[in-house]
Amino acid sequence: MTVTAWTFLLVAASFALYIGIAVWSRAGSTKDFYVAGTGVSPLANGMATAADWMSAASFISMAGLISFMGYDGSVYLMGWTGGYVLLALLLAPYLRKYGAFTVPDFVGDRYYSQLARVVAVVCAIFVSFTYVAGQMRGVGIVFSRFLEVDVNFGVLIGMGIVFSYAVLGGMKGITYTQVAQYCVLMFAYLVPAIFLSLMITGNPIPQLGLGGVDQGTGMALLERLDGLHRELGFAPYTEGTKSTLDVFFITAALMVGTAGLPHVIIRFYTVPRVRDARISAGWALLFIAFLYTTAPAVAVFARTNLIDSVQDVPYRSVPEWFTNWEATGLVTFEDANGDGRIQYVGPESSMTNELTVDRDIMVLANPEIANLPPWVVGLVAAGGLAAALSTAAGLLLVISSAVSHDLLKRSFRPDITEKQELLAARIAAGVAVVIAGYFGINPPGFVAQVVAFAFGLAASSFFPAIVLGIFSKRTTREGAILGMIIGISFTAAYIVYFKFVRPELNTAEHWWFGISPEGIGTLGMMLNFVVTIVVSRLTPPPPPQVQVLVDLIRVPRGAGEAHELSA
């Protein structure tokens, strides 16, 4: 069978599975639709959270990014895992005890304020939309490369699939499809990684192979790669080029942002008990860690393979994968010195670099570069789609519940019946799918950049408001609202200034304290904390019933009753 036939078969089989699950797990009530009836087992929720969290960016782009960034890529590895410790310890158990449906629910009730609720809704919708457009684009790219259909047609197919299970099943449908999608994407990620690790290092476990010996030369793999990098004029792979302070701030922004992302937080509302919320964060991180500790190994294997297979190779005898990807414009070669050979060199080399490789293709092209069997290539395509679709569905649910629950039921139309609210949630999910699809087909140029900044915005808005809401009874409405507004405005202003207003100034010497726009969310978060704490001291304390509420969420017992009250 050919690569295309395998891809078609595996993608079609995985889609049939998702639709089957959607039909089986239809939502009957708003509670089913928003929080899967709070009946999800912690293990299943862990898997669903892992799939929800690991997007097209984790599956397709991350290993490629690390492979070009070396040590500097650690910001993603630590940043996108460390946030789960904060979630498990500081947020998930208490939010589960509170037993709400959405993040703005908690913010609005804890801060006894409609304004706080609306600020939180706006943040949630903004963060989720920028994210979801990127996922739809990822779906389109996988379709166009592997199934040779038009990118736009690929986006339409993806929309249809997400529509079927998000609109029908809500959180219930999404949860169980995400469990299936986790299995598909993890299998698809590990199989080529194990193949590559065996080929290059002789060790089937990529995490050990990365610290092992290169079979071809008998040298330690990382030392060999550092050597190749020096020879070709790149910075040594294991050292990196970013300043320590900037690495620190970017990592912190990603970690705290992860803990503040609404589509991750709401997953912890779906388990029955507080205890389940804690352990399910542990399962989620364990399932994520399988991919996140494999990714740096894949990055090094890909980097070594790439250099070995193209550096100083005559252009006429390049391997087939090179020609395939050249057709998509994601690999380009320009023979600057006219010798007919590919010179792939870094900034410190005396020669001119002639090869540009898009970072996003490393994972997708890896099986072809390493000559793996065609079914592995098809599997990677199905895995990439699973990653993109599972994240898109989780985000769409946040958007639809923000509209139907936070805006309609809790703010503007409290008198609607549950049936009407459920219908509104379905319509909102449907409209959100269509808007996301539109942005997938006509991506605004800034989507990719904005997705990275969504973390900074989440870090500087939600995280301090929720943590202080739980850990400090003295935190007042005025403090939280001002803190959120100042934190997010400062962060957004810094990013907009350096990325869009004066992009020519976006270099280390113009940044405040040498902090890049990617890391500024950490400073925004600190600002939010300071403003919230100071203003809270200067304003009247929260009313007694809010203080009782905080006491209640601090102890696990009684969660069953709490969610019945709010349901």
Added chain:
Amino acid sequence: MTHSSSDDGAPARPSVTDPETVARHRQYWRINVRYLAILISIWFVVSYGFGIVLADALNAYRIPGTSYPVGFWFAQQGAIYIFVILIFVYVRLMNRLDREFEVDEGGDA
């Protein structure tokens, strides 16, 4: 402002007004915060300490039996393993504490 049912329901709960229960809950919370402080310090040291600030210095050494420079290993492997362990340790500590202070949720242990 619309009233949430959980706001309305909360003050009516008898268990949180009884002084003995209040004192017990306060003690429970104090221990919880102490656990958090310890675990988050470890979280901070392995990632921001070993993986970032001290990474260059630690890269002079290798993880025994491998060719991993120590700082690089913490940044791309070790910190993640320790994060996972930290959460499971927290779960164990808290499940025990919940039972000790009789604030657990019942059901199968």
